[in-house]
Amino acid sequence: xxxxxxxxxxxxxxxxxxxxxxxxxxxxxxxxxxxxxxxxxxxxxxxxxxxxxxxxxxxxxxxxxxxxxxxxxxxxxxxxxxxxxxxxxxxxxxxxxxxxxxxxxxxxxxxxxxxxxxxxxxxxxxxxxxxxxxxxxxxxxxxxxxxxxxxxxxxxxxxxxxxxxxxxxxxxxxxxxxxxxxxxxxxxxxxxxxxxxxxxxxxxxxxxxxxxxxxxxxxxxxxxxxxxxxxxxxxxxxxxxxxxxxxxxxxxxxx
Amino acid sequence: xxxxxxxxxxxxxxxxxxxxxxxxxxxxxxxxxxxxxxxxxxxxxxxxxxxxxxxxxxxxxxxxxxxxxxxxxxxxxxxxxxxxxxxxxxxxxxxxxxxxxxxxxxxxxxxxxxxxxxxxxxxxxxxxxxxxxxxxxxxxxxxxxxxxxxxxxxxxxxxxxxxxxxxxxxxxxxxxxxxxxxxxxxxxxxxxxxxxxxxxxxxxxxxxxxxxxxxxxxxxxxxxxxxxxxxxxxxxxxxxxxxxxxxxxxxxxxxxxxxxxxxxxxxxxxxxxxxxxxxxxxxxxxxxxxxxxxxxxxxxxxxxxxxxxxxxxxxxxxxxxxxxxxxxxxxxxxxxxxxxxxxxxxxxxxxxxxxxxxxxxxxxxxxxxxxxxxxxxxxxxxxxxxxxxxxxxxxxxxxxxxxxxxxxxxxxxxxxxxxxxxxxxxxxxxxxxxxxxxxxxxxxxxxxxxxxxxxxxxxxxxxxxxxxxxxxxxxxxxxxxxxxxxxxxxxxxxxxxxxxxxxxxxxxxxxxxxxxxxxxxxxxxxxxxxxxxxxxxxxxxxxxxxxx
Amino acid sequence: xxxxxxxxxxxxxxxxxxxxxxxxxxxxxxxxxxxxxxxxxxxxxxxxxxxxxxxxxxxxxxxxxxxxxxxxxxxxxxxxxxxxxxxxxxxxxxxxxxxxxxxxxxxxxxxxxxxxxxxxxxxxxxxxxxxxxxxxxxxxxxxxxxxxxxxxxxxxxxxxxxxxxxxxxxx
Ligand SMILES: Cc1cc2nc3c(=O)[nH]c(=O)nc-3n(C[C@H](O)[C@H](O)[C@H](O)COP(=O)(O)O)c2cc1C
Ligand code: SF4
Ligand code: SF4
Ligand code: SF4
Ligand code: FES
Ligand code: FES
Ligand code: FES
Numbered sequence: 001x002x003x004x005x006x007x008x009x010x011x012x013x014x015x016x017x018x019x020x021x022x023x024x025x026x027x028x029x030x031x032x033x034x035x036x037x038x039x040x041x042x043x044x045x046x047x048x049x050x051x052x053x054x055x056x057x058x059x060x061x062x063x064x065x066x067x068x069x070x071x072x073x074x075x076x077x078x079x080x081x082x083x084x085x086x087x088x089x090x091x092x093x094x095x096x097x098x099x100x101x102x103x104x105x106x107x108x109x110x111x112x113x114x115x116x117x118x119x120x121x122x123x124x125x126x127x128x129x130x131x132x133x134x135x136x137x138x139x140x141x142x143x144x145x146x147x148x149x150x151x152x153x154x155x156x157x158x159x160x161x162x163x164x165x166x167x168x169x170x171x172x173x174x175x176x177x178x179x180x181x182x183x184x185x186x187x188x189x190x191x192x193x194x195x196x197x198x199x200x201x202x203x204x205x206x207x208x209x210x211x212x213x214x215x216x217x218x219x220x221x222x223x224x225x226x227x228x229x230x231x232x233x234x235x236x237x238x239x240x241x242x243x244x245x246x247x248x249x250x251x252x253x254x255x
Numbered sequence: 256x257x258x259x260x261x262x263x264x265x266x267x268x269x270x271x272x273x274x275x276x277x278x279x280x281x282x283x284x285x286x287x288x289x290x291x292x293x294x295x296x297x298x299x300x301x302x303x304x305x306x307x308x309x310x311x312x313x314x315x316x317x318x319x320x321x322x323x324x325x326x327x328x329x330x331x332x333x334x335x336x337x338x339x340x341x342x343x344x345x346x347x348x349x350x351x352x353x354x355x356x357x358x359x360x361x362x363x364x365x366x367x368x369x370x371x372x373x374x375x376x377x378x379x380x381x382x383x384x385x386x387x388x389x390x391x392x393x394x395x396x397x398x399x400x401x402x403x404x405x406x407x408x409x410x411x412x413x414x415x416x417x418x419x420x421x422x423x424x425x426x427x428x429x430x431x432x433x434x435x436x437x438x439x440x441x442x443x444x445x446x447x448x449x450x451x452x453x454x455x456x457x458x459x460x461x462x463x464x465x466x467x468x469x470x471x472x473x474x475x476x477x478x479x480x481x482x483x484x485x486x487x488x489x490x491x492x493x494x495x496x497x498x499x500x501x502x503x504x505x506x507x508x509x510x511x512x513x514x515x516x517x518x519x520x521x522x523x524x525x526x527x528x529x530x531x532x533x534x535x536x537x538x539x540x541x542x543x544x545x546x547x548x549x550x551x552x553x554x555x556x557x558x559x560x561x562x563x564x565x566x567x568x569x570x571x572x573x574x575x576x577x578x579x580x581x582x583x584x585x586x587x588x589x590x591x592x593x594x595x596x597x598x599x600x601x602x603x604x605x606x607x608x609x610x611x612x613x614x615x616x617x618x619x620x621x622x623x624x625x626x627x628x629x630x631x632x633x634x635x636x637x638x639x640x641x642x643x644x645x646x647x648x649x650x651x652x653x654x655x656x657x658x659x660x661x662x663x664x665x666x667x668x669x670x671x672x673x674x675x676x677x678x679x680x681x682x683x684x685x686x687x688x689x690x691x692x693x694x695x696x697x698x699x700x701x702x703x704x705x706x707x708x709x710x711x712x713x714x715x716x717x718x719x720x721x722x723x724x725x726x727x728x729x730x731x732x733x734x735x736x737x738x739x740x741x742x743x744x745x746x747x748x749x750x751x752x753x754x755x756x757x758x759x760x761x762x763x764x765x766x767x768x769x770x771x772x773x774x775x776x777x778x779x780x781x782x783x784x785x786x787x788x789x790x791x792x793x794x795x796x797x798x799x800x801x802x803x
Numbered sequence: 804x805x806x807x808x809x810x811x812x813x814x815x816x817x818x819x820x821x822x823x824x825x826x827x828x829x830x831x832x833x834x835x836x837x838x839x840x841x842x843x844x845x846x847x848x849x850x851x852x853x854x855x856x857x858x859x860x861x862x863x864x865x866x867x868x869x870x871x872x873x874x875x876x877x878x879x880x881x882x883x884x885x886x887x888x889x890x891x892x893x894x895x896x897x898x899x900x901x902x903x904x905x906x907x908x909x910x911x912x913x914x915x916x917x918x919x920x921x922x923x924x925x926x927x928x929x930x931x932x933x934x935x936x937x938x939x940x941x942x943x944x945x946x947x948x949x950x951x952x953x954x955x956x957x958x959x960x961x962x963x964x965x966x967x968x969x970x971x972x973x974x
Contacts, residue, residue, distance in 0.1 A: 012566065012570065059717070060562070060563035060718075060760060061717045061718045061719070061760065062718070062719050063718050063719055063720055063758045063759070063760065064719075066758060074757075075757055075758060077563060077760075080563045099754060099757065099758050102750075102754050103719050103720055103754070103758060106719055106720065106723040106724055106727065106754075107719055107723065109723065109727070110719075110722075110723045139747065139750075140727050140747065140751070141727065141730060143723075143726065143727075143730075164719075165716065165719075165722070174873075180873035180875060180876065181873075181875060182875055183873065183875035183876050183878065183879040184558075184716075184879055185878055185879050185882040185883075186716070186882050186883065187541070187543075187558075187713075187714065187715050187716045187882075187883050188711060188712060188713070188714035188715065188716040188722055188725070188726075189711065189714070189716065189722055189723065189725075189726045190716075191716035191722070194875055194878060194879070195875060196874040196875050196878070197860060197863060197864070197874050197875070197877070197878045198875075198878050198882075205874075206873065206874065206875075287942075287943045287944060287957075288943070288944050288946050288947065290957075291942075291944050291947065291950070291956075291957030291958070291959060292947065292959060324946075325944070325945075325946030325947070326946040326947065328946070328947075458940070459903075459941075460901070460902030460903050460940040460941040461902045461903030461904045461905075461941055461945055462941070462945075463941070463943040463944075463945055466943045467943075498849065498886050499886075499939065499940075499941075499942065499943070500943060536845075536846070537845070537846065537849055538884075538886075539845055539848070539849065539884035539885070539886040539887060540884050540885035540886035540887075540940075541883065541884050541885065542940070553845065554842070555842045556841055556842035556843060556844035556845050556846075556872075556880070557844075557876075557880065558879055558880055558883040558884075559883065559884075615945060617903070617904035617907075617945040617946065617948065618903070618904055618907045618908075618948075619907065623904075623945065623946040623948075624946055655903065658903065689903065691903045691904055691907060693907060697907060702907075705903070705906050706903075709940070715883075
């Protein structure tokens with residue numbers, strides 16, 4: 001459905017070939033081009049994810065979806081790993097569960113997530129993940145970076161303090177809207193999402209004001225102005241639909 | 256113009272005759288190290304002096320690549336007599352020319368350090384410091400491009416792959432992946448477009464092997480790449496060089512245009528139906544671009560962020576086509592392997608690590624510079640015999656190999672053979688060949704902090720564990736060196752290292768904790784001294800106690 | 804764009820164009836060399852950096868338009884790679900190597916001294932615009948550690964004192 005990894009990127013995977021394998025000791029069947037994550041979800045097995053979003057290309061970046069595969073030393077991100085016949089996947093070993101918690105804690109230390117005053121309080125994916133994974137305290141030091149809020153756009157605003165750098169905004173704006181207003185500047189811990197030439201969003205000429213980025217943002221980083229906390233629920237039903245309808249063939253900018 | 260073997264031999268013969276026509280040859284190192292202390296003007300002055308005395312037909316002055324003893328520059332080698340002059344100034348030029356054929360100029364003589372040269376085995380660097388890297392004829396005179404000729408005219412692709420596999424050559428870029436296997440994989444893919452990329456990004460800060468090879472003998476790498484193109488079925492190559500190496504870039508470009516002009520690159524090379532071209536692409540200051548998928552992204556004009564593998568570049572690489580990526584030194588080993596056969600190469604080195612390895616020796620060591628030794632040489636021999644030991648009578652503490660992805664090897668392993676597997680066993684890696692020696696005045700926590708700062712600022716920021724984890728680890732190391740850390744911080748440090756190592760997306764994050772882990776393992780007392788006694792055993796850190 | 808490449812270079816250069824145009828011509832030539840394909844972005848930014856000394860915003864827009872690369876992507880690439888700078892450099896530049904060999908050799912202390920006595924850190928320029936400080940990761944002159952580059956000239960075996968002295972002579 002999404003073009004990475006199922007478009008041209010994995011021409012070696014044949015959608016008409018079927019296979020069976022095991023997830024958490026359950027026998028499951030899959031098409032060769034379905035990721036472990038997809039198959040798990042079809043079978044009601046939950047794997048936490050953050051950078052993945054149905055309808056967008058995969059990045060394999062947040063590492064929350066890591067799973068163990070029997071006989072493989074490395075932990076594998078289930079959103080970009082494909083099953084093999086008779087593979088045995090373990091999604092909930094103590095080892096991966098602990099690693100996921102720690103990664104989530106790191107994300108909380110990276111920016112200033114003060115949920116009590118956030119527009120997304122109550123329907124934030126980061127918050128939900130911490131409940132799901134049972135993160136009750138953060139063992140690492142908070143980095144307290146200084147980030148501003150950009151409210152220059154007439155309808156939306158961006159608060160970098162809440163950004164987790166999942167780059168869903170970058171991908172939806174490029175792959176679905178076709179505007180490519182967003183991208184990511186810098187590198188490492190100093191990375192930041194930007195609009196056009198790192199200018200106020202309101203002055204970005206390329207933005208069509210479609211609001212897709214706001215809808216896909218997992219946290220309160222991107223929000224609609226004038227909406228109360230209760231109204232700030234993100235709507236994404238459009239995504240897989242648009243993806244399918246547009247069936248973009250050309251290469252994605254965001255690999 | 257298409258060459259055949261007679262043409263090659265003819266060029267070689269003319270060149271050899273010209274060389275032999277001279278009674279004396281003065282080789283001036285014009286690689287970056289010596290050039291930065293003024294060897295360029297020395298070379299010109301020498302040529303002028305020789306000309307002035309009308310000795311042009313008697314003595315040749317030529318610029319050559321790195322002679323290996325880079326601290327002593329500007330360095331000059333006299334081919335007759337085999338002596339070296341160090342720290343040569345323009346003012347010395349008259350004396351040098353005067354002394355030709357008589358007794359050497361004593362005040363300039365490099366102390367006759369036979370161990371430095373005799374313990375080395377030069378395959379990759381066989382021409383370094385001997386030929387003028389800016390003239391293709393000199394390379395051809397040293398059997399250059401004969402390997403390519405052999406491969407194209409007398410061997411099938413399969414036979415070339417067979418020789419490379421038989422040689423046991425492993426990738427010199429760090430991980431030591433079997434080169435024959437990689438080539439065979441690319442050769443087996445079905446695609447009419449394939450690419451060969453030479454990784455000359457050399458990001459390890461403190462390593463300069465690849466730079467030296469490109470500056471001193473660029474044709475060797477080009478020949479290796481062309482052979483790879485033939486064996487894998489690729490017709491386009493790229494050399495990705497870091498922009499910080501302007502001289503290497505210049506020499507490679509020069510070498511490429513010479514090879515093109517002779518028809519050694521281009522269409523129907525040596526009258527066969529094999530065509531191959533090479534382009535240069537510049538890096539732009541990002542260590543992570545040494546990682547193969549990031550490197551590909553960078554050639555495609557994007558940010559160098561790695562992507563999850565599989566698919567591997569061998570199947571799905573540059574512009575979605577099968578792509579072979581090898582290191583500079585890996586390619587530089589190919590021409591002799593083709594000329595002498597895989598079996599010859601496999602006879603050098605150890606059971607699992609064949610051939611030689613070039614190292615850049617630096618840090619607290621007498622002979623800083625470039626060396627090449629057979630795999631398996633004991634570390635002690637490298638440090639004390641070739642390297643000449645530790646200066647100023649200080650005590651040896653550790654050797655760091657593998658740069659930011661490697662580790663610190665303590666005294667107790669000095670007798671360990673240097674090969675891929677032994678290094679791995681002690682927690683380090685071969686890496687690309689940087690070897691930094693540290694003495695008692697280096698604080699190992701500070702060294703770990705240095706490398707973590709490097710990884711933090713070179714992290715591409717794509718995956719969460721590496722992006723945030725390296726910063727957290729760095730913060731704790733700062734706290735320790737400042738004397739403000741507790742035992743809990745040490746536990747958190749170890750926990751974070753484990754997390755980053757096992758959950759990061761690419762090799763940068765996965766190996767970033769290595770310098771911390773090895774120093775924690777072998778020099779834990781230094782960590783504890785900072786934490787409990789607020790004291791730096793090496794006296795390098797200003798801890799809280801000492802500041803107050 | 805294509806018209807421009809058809810006109811002979813030398814003629815326009817001798818017509819005493821303002822220097823700005825001449826610099827842009829170098830950039831355009833690079834892009835034409837790659838037939839304005841988007842993968843020429845990094846090579847083009849090298850050309851901009853070389854001819855302008857930094858990446859000027861107007862030029863970035865021009866490059867984005869010509870190569871048909873989104874603006875935010877151009878900015879992203881420009882800030883991802885450390886070889887590129889977005890601010891004009893000072894009159895003189897001093898690069899200090901912070902590679903392993905130089906660090907072990909004491910380049911950290913040199914940076915500390917520059918910060919203390921000249922008041923600039925890596926990537927900064929003195930308020931009078933005279934001196935910029937940059938940090939490099941290995942210049943390949945590890946044998947001469949600690950090494951640095953002063954206005955394009957590599958110098959080895961540096962000490963805090965002789966670096967401060969060299970910088971002092973520029974001001
Ligand atoms: C962060 C990182 C940096 C790397 N830097 C280099 C480099 O500077 N030069 C290099 O040859 N290989 C480097 N590598 C290894 C390459 O990814 C690749 O394995 C290598 O070029 C393959 O060539 P080989 O098989 O000849 O060793 C790096 C890998 C990682 C993960
Ligand atoms: S509102 Fe639409 S066009 Fe504007 S940045 Fe968001 S996704 Fe892109
Ligand atoms: S703004 Fe939102 S969607 Fe964009 S990277 Fe940040 S958290 Fe993700
Ligand atoms: S491990 Fe580090 S360098 Fe590699 S992809 Fe993740 S953030 Fe980037
Ligand atoms: S969801 Fe798989 S890595 Fe983010
Ligand atoms: S640079 Fe001259 S000897 Fe190495
Ligand atoms: S570490 Fe400074 S020149 Fe190599």
